[in-house]
Amino acid sequence: MNVPRPGVIGIFVDIGLGVGGFVDVLLLPEHSEDWPVEGTVGEFEIWWADSRQQIRLKPSDSRYLRGDFADFVARFRPGWSSDVGRPVRDPGPPSLEELQAVFRSDGPPASSP
Template structure:
């Protein structure tokens, strides 16, 4: 079983259209479900039946070594592949590709595929609807002085402009989501830095480790994890380890849709 951390490490180095060498390890149901491949990585590869010839007699057999290209990635820790050798491609591949993925290879980092896999959900407006249901609206502007006074009293953290702007728009929102997400379960989050009074030392220590001023903005999963934002507007998850959600817009989408943040490799603060 591949851990989320192993999958993150693998996908960081991949691009759509990147060429790899693989060996077919299984063809469980020729003509039905596709071909599994060993790429020499922590995760396996897979050629979907939709890319393969209609006649399974033309499919690569177990033990075949061939070149493949990175075709897609979604919530499963597995790399979807496209054979380079046209003998192993559907006869109408060129026309089919123009109709289904006209811009391929997009040269997009595979790690962005998590967000791309959620594009259909984005287009339905699920992120905006979820935030509106929690009380957000364009132009929302709530006072932040109380949170600033409470947390700065420790002398360990200071509310910078990025934190003030974020909390003015999103502070106080309690977002209730659950169920399966794109790469991880969707869990509720609450943008209330007052919940983190007493945790200022944790934020100060992680700020020193990251070289960023991370200010508390709330909690995730009913207090299991803490959320913070640095002076550049990047959102983080903090525990005894740290992970980055990215800029505010990306962070909101990941929190609502269930897309895991990227673990940051820094020395332990705890």
């Protein structure tokens, strides 16, 4: 997968609030023809929220998730399931190294927490 601007490419979701919902391309299937089409009604989980006026979402339907989602979570958000129900904090934008690690097959750098 080659994504020129992760965090910017993806699908927008109307969540009925004053802020928008967005599913990042990094969570979606590799081929865009497998993404939900415009008008698809579905359920989502909050994946990320920060100081931007946008809520990052994760599709609940596994058809709309990347094929290696479990491995992706284990590498980049290992504590995600334990975050459910906890306050959302703003960690700031990811570093260039963190973004590049998403595309490396060997995972995040050794210095990552």
